[in-house]
Amino acid sequence: MFFHIVLERNMQLHPRHFGRNLREHLVSKLMKDVEGTCSGRHGFVVAITGVDSIGKGLIRDGTGFVTFPVKYQCVVFRPFKGEIVEAVVSMVNKMGFFAEAGPVQIFVSNHLIPDDMEFQSGDMPNYTTSDGSVKIQKDSEVRLKIIGTRVDATEIVRT
Amino acid sequence: MPRRRDEEEDMDDDDYEEDQYDEEEEEENDRSTRKRRRSDFIDDVAEEDEEEEEEDDDDDEDYGGGGGGARRHKAKKRGSQFFDLEAQVDSDEEEEEEEGEDDFIVDGGADLPDEDDGRRMHRRPLLAREDEQEDVEALERRIQARYARSSPQEYDEETTDVEQQALLPSVRDPKLWMVKCAIGREREAAVCLMQKCIDKGPEMQIRSAVALDHLKNYIYVEADKEAHVKEACKGLRNIYSQKVMLVPIREMTDVLSVESKAIDLSRDTWVRMKIGNYKGDLAKVVDVDNVRQRVTVKLIPRIDLQALANKLEGREVAKKKPFVPPPRFMNVDEARELHIRVERRRDPMTGDYFENIGGMLFKDGFLYKTVSMKSISTQNIKPTFDELEKFRTPGENGENDIASLSTLFANRKKGHFMKGDAVIVIKGDLKNLKGWVEKVDEENVHIRPEMKGLPKTLAVNQKELCKYFEPGNHVKVVSGTQEGATGMVVKVEQHVLIILSDTTKEHIRVFADDVVESSEVTTGITKIGDYELHDLVLLDNNSFGVIIRVESEAFQVLKGVPDRPEVALVKLREIKCKLEKKSNVQDKNKNTVSAKDVVRILEGPCKGKQGPVEHIFRGILFIYDRHHLEHAGFICAKATSCAVVGGSRANGSRNGDAYSRFDNLRTPPRIPPQSPRRFPRGGPPVDYGGRNRGGRGRHDALIGATVKIRLGPYKGCKGRVLEVKGQSVRVELEAMMKVVTGNIISDNVDVSTPYRDPPRYGMGSETPMHPSRTPLHPYMTPMRDSGATPIHDGMRTPMRDRAWNPYTPMSPPRDNWEDGNPASWGTSPQYQPGSPPSRAYEAPTPGSGWANTPGGNYSEAGTPRDSSSAYANAPSPYLPSTPGGQPMTPNSASYLPGTPGGQPMTPGTGGLDAMSPVIGSDNEGPWFMPDILVNVRRSGEDSVGVIREVLPDGSCKVVLGSSGNGETITALPAEIEIVPPRKNDKIKIMGGAQRGATGKLIGVDGTDGIVKVDDTLDVKILDMVILAKLAQP
Structure with a gap:
């Protein structure tokens, strides 16, 4: 599920960026730092949509670095247990298949693939129903239900 | 007395109500209870009873007729309340003697109910008899009579608690004394005492002597007085009677009670054979004969049909089989082919048909064998899946399997369930009820059921419970072969979970009972000896490979065979050494490949895969592709069939x-x-x-x-x-x-x-x-x-x-x-x-x-992680304009010159240390900190030193000398003592929020110190204990 939330972060800025463009530097650094990161709590930070406020900078002793508390809005993607997502299959093997839903990697174990679907190995490994009407192979789109998640490579299941 | 007989014959001791109608009997009743109480310690009771029986015969169960006799006895009984009045009883002895023999046969059954009697007889020593100094024959006869009679009484198990209680020793009973004897001569000593009793007769005042098999060095003697024991033991070599210890009354029963090993064997329990050809084999109990202590078990037969055929036909019979035949289901047709006679019989008890081959019973290919309970082990049986699979034949349906699985849980260890565990009931009326463990008693587990409308908590026997998991739970395996592994439950098949392992991405089958819910991510064991998961190792036969899995006793090694993946199971001793040599090879395009370079496989079965090179050996690359699910992601390929992708990373100072x-x-x-x-x-x-x-x-x-x-x-x-x-x-x-x-x-x-x-x-x-x-x-x-x-x-x-x-x-x-x-900067990963x-x-x-x-060094103590990672992604290399910044802290500056070797390099580490994420975030961390002045106590001498470094194990590197220019030693925390600062000393704060900060002690107030913190110029009052004197330059 996607959320638009406000997060806060202490940014450290090198003194050489001090000047007119300080704000821009700060924002670009923030984007570099934050976008694409993943936290267990908020999920995957997709994009920063705006910076709400930049607090007063505090010069760090000894380094000259300045710490700014920055509040920013961002779009996060957080998969939940029980959530139904659509994903694109990226790899199929006999243990199940991998799918991707945006930044999230999903693994669907063959135990959770319906029983009537059989694994067919070969050049293009796939799972096919007995009547051949449905086939899951690389690049197919599947809808699945997440049964569990793990930060670092999110695990999920069910077609 | 007749009343009492009646009672006995009725086998009903509580049958007092009737008695009350009979006026005469009331008294008797009273007496009989008294007698029962007394009977414990009166030696002659047995005789009395016999006498009564005899009387009884005469009376022919006529109460009234026995009245006179009862009177007579009553008077006597009253007198004989005290146990030393045997003589009176003895008067009846003769008479009883004659009749006793008749009783032997006639009255054996009638005596059954008198279970008091039976017990008494066992307990009583021969003393009463000794008094009379009869000839041995008479004695023998009597003993025979007594024990012959008592044997049927053993069947009577209907004793009530009250009765049992009445049998407990009281203060008036003889006491039990523990006497030391020669080790290994316990029985002998006891027998000697018995012999002495027989020889000496009434002089011996002890009542019994007991040697316990499990107790070495001591025997027990029952006697009224310690002097009696000493007297009895006098002159016996094996007994050291200097020290005779009294066994407290309370413990007396324990001495002679037998711990019953309650083997709870029921049908469908899994057991293992202890002896014979089937030693170690899993077996399933199909029938239990508790009386004969025999069990019928179902086994997978290990029968060499050929040998059996030979034997049955009387051909040469190999004396000793050199090997144990592998377990295999019996195939009747095969047997017939070998001309082995197969009889098909119906078991009269169960109605099942068995094939009888050479005296062995088979059914559905299984061997049914009746063995002694002693030859099977029932505790801690943990059948593996393989074994269970084998037991599952087409004949058995799934349901049967569950039943047997549930018996797996019968013997699990204590503390199995914990509060909060999700459980499911697997047996009984509440089967399939889910709930959560609320409380665990000994055997019972209180669960909070999931269903509404049920009581808040239910107590369920723990054997009826099984842990319950749902797909998606992240669990850790805590016992069994897969112990230590973690993963996510992907499927639940009754009591078997299929777990997707976190590390190997493989499916593991485990029992629900063996796992606990956990958020931990581990691989299980990753190391045996010096070899760890993912090491490149040289094997015995000069082949080599990468360890892709560590099992309990062996490694799975992906061998360095490029064409096809070859996995070998290798024992520790089969590994010659670890290969740590680093080498470079050339790929297809003659580019150099070194470890960690990302290569793409261009040929072979794994064509198209790509990943970093983990190991290189003899022109073979081991590539790790995390999308490759087999072999823990490792792929073995020839270097010449790969191409480096994106240039060698090694150039980018990628690694060593x-x-x-x-x-x-x-x-x-x-x-x-x-x-x-x-x-x-x-x-x-x-x-x-x-x-x-x-x-x-x-x-x-x-x-x-x-x-x-x-x-x-x-x-x-x-x-x-x-x-x-x-x-x-x-x-x-x-x-x-x-x-x-x-x-x-x-x-x-x-x-x-x-x-x-x-x-x-x-x-x-x-x-x-x-x-x-x-x-x-x-x-x-x-x-x-x-x-x-x-x-x-x-x-x-x-x-x-x-x-x-x-x-x-x-x-x-x-x-x-x-x-x-400088180009390497370009490729360096920060970009x-x-x-x-x-x-x-x-x-x-x-x-x-x-x-x-x-x-992290630049970060505030408060936000070490954030800022460090923030810094990590900084777009350009920052160069601090100050020489490191650390020297700004006074302490470090001050200590610069003191550094041995004169490098003005290290200052401030101490100061910064405190800020570092590691310590800063953990106030409970090492107490000692760098740069503080300490006393080191070593080999009896104190010396002042400066802590330079706190090692992870808590010990410290200390430079001796107050200014830190002596020798460097490593001291244990116990050897170190902080030098307490005095007024106006420079100090370092070692605890609390300010940990690591330096300052000046501007005053001392009892146990508090007034500190001016250098950084903030704040004045704080801190406990002196957390203040340490800073090393002076």
Whole structure:
């Protein structure tokens, strides 16, 4: 599920960026730092949509670095247990298949693939129903239900 | 008395109500109860009873008629309340004697109910008889009569608690004495006592002697007085009666009670055979005969049909079979082919048909065998899945299987269920009820049922419960073969879970009972002996491979066979050694491939796969592709069928292998001197080479370094390190044109070549300095990253990627520099905008992750992680304009000159240390801190020193001398005592929120010190205990 939330972060800025463009530097650094990161709590930070406020900078002793508390809005993607997502299959093997839903990697174990679907190995490994009407192979789109998640490579299941 | 007989015959002792109608009997009743009480200690009761019986015969169960007789007895009984009145009873003896024999046959059955009697007889010693000094024959007869009679009584088990209670010894009973005797002669001693009793008769006043099999060195003697015991033991060699100990009444029953091993054997229990051909085999109980202590079990037969055929036909019979035939189901047709007679019989009891072959019973291919209970073990049976699978034949349906599975749980260990566990009821009326454990009693588990409308908690026997998991739960396996593994439950099949392992991405089948819910992520065991998961090892037959899985006793090794994946199960002893040699090979395009380079496989079965090279050996690459699910992601391929993708990473100072290329570098990389083996990234050198990614490169920093050999035949020689292999290094000696191998530890090579710090951009203001000559350097812990690195990284190129790059924990940036290869900056990973998740994924050990990056040094103590990672992704290399910043803290500045070796390098580490994420975030951390003045107590003498470094194990490196210019020693915390500061002393705060800050003690108030903190100029009142005197320059 996607959320638009406000997060806060202490940014450290090198003194050489001090000047007119300080704000821009700060924002670009923030984007570099934050976008694409993943936290267990908020999920995957997709994009920063705006910076709400930049607090007063505090010069760090000894380094000259300045710490700014920055509040920013961002779009996060957080998969939940029980959530139904659509994903694109990226790899199929006999243990199940991998799918991707945006930044999230999903693994669907063959135990959770319906029983009537059989694994067919070969050049293009796939799972096919007995009547051949449905086939899951690389690049197919599947809808699945997440049964569990793990930060670092999110695990999920069910077609 | 007749009343009493009646009672006995009715087998109903509580039958008192009737009695009350009979006036006469009331009294009797009263008497009989009294008698029962008394009977415990009266020796003659037995005789009385016999006498009564005889009387009874006469009376022919006529109450009234027996009245007179009863009177007579009554009077006597009253008199004989005391046990030493045997003589009176004895008068009846003769009479009884005659009739007793008749009773033997006639009355045996009638006596059944008198169970008091039976017990009494067992308990009574022969004393009463001894009094009369009868001849042996009479004695024998009597004994025979007595025991013959008592035997049927054993069947009577209907004793009530009250009755049992009445039998307990009381103060009036003879006491039990414990007497020491010769070890191993316990029985003998007891027999001697008995013999003595027989010989001496009434002189002996002891009542019994007991030798217990399980008790060595002691026997028990029952007697009224200690003197009696001593008297009895007098003159017996085996008994040492100097010390006779009284057994407290309360413990008397324990002495003679037998711990009944309650083997709860029921049908469908899994057991293992203890002896014979089937030793160790799993068996299933199909029938239990508790009386005969025999069990019928179902086994997979291990029968050599040929041998059986031979035997049955009377041909030569091999005396001793050289091997045990493998378990195999019996095939009747096969047997018939061998002309073995197969009879088909119907079991009259169960109605099942069995095939009888040579006296053995078979059914559905299983052997049904009746064995003694002693020959099977029932405790802690943990059948493996394989075994269970075998037992599951087509004949058995799933339901049967569950039933048997549930019996698996019968003998699990204590503390199995914990509060909060989700459980499901597997037996009984509440079957399939789910709930949560609320409380665990001995046997019962109180659960909070999931269903509404049920009582709040239900008590369920723990055997009826099984843990319950749902798909998606993350669990850890806590017992069984897969112990230690973690993963996510993907399927629940009754009591079997299928888990997707976190690390191997394989499915594991485990019993629900063996797992607990956990968020932990582990692989299970990863190491046996010196070999760890993912090591490249040389095997016995000179083949080699990568360890892809560590099992309980063996490794799975992916062999270095390029064409097809070949996995071998290898025992520890079959591994010759670990291969740590680093080599380069050429790929298809003649580009050099070294470890960690990403290559793509162009040919072969794994064509198209791509991943970093983990190992190279004999032209074979082991590539790790995390999308490859087999063999733990490892792929073995010929180097010539691969191509490097995106240029060799080694060039980008990616890791230690790069150094092999820069061997010609003039300047050695900076390494921690004095103890070169102490490389920052982690544990003791033994661990070296463990996880490739984490371990690799630790020692590589040494390669190319100029060292001086301090010990051994080459002492004093200087040379350049060519190679580091485990604990030893190969050094090219300057003076001798020779390459020698030395041990890092024993030779203690020392970096000795002084070298200039090369100028570097943006460093104008930086003081040129020697890196790391101080003892501060050999940090071994993450602390180093946080604490010590500022010196290197902070002052030089903080952006240097080593911290960010999980592959190059140690690579000194300078090499890039001096190599004149600034381009490497371009490829250095700090610029890799790779998405952090993937990077986190790659980071193999916490130590090399980004949390402990030098960036942390610049961070506030409060936000170490954030800011460090923030820093990590900073777009350009920051160069601090100040020489490191640390010296700004007064303490460090002050202590500069004191550094041994004179390198003004280390200051401030202490100060910063405190801020470092490691310590800053953990106030409970090591108590001692660097830079404080301490007293070291060693071998009886006190000496003042300055802590230079706190090692991860809590011990400290202390430089002796108040200004820290003496010798460096490592001291245990117990040997160290903080020097309490005095007024106006410089202090360091060792605890609380201000931990690590320095200040000045401006006053002392009892146990509180008034401190002016240097940083903030705040005045604080702090406990003196957490203040330590700062080392003065």
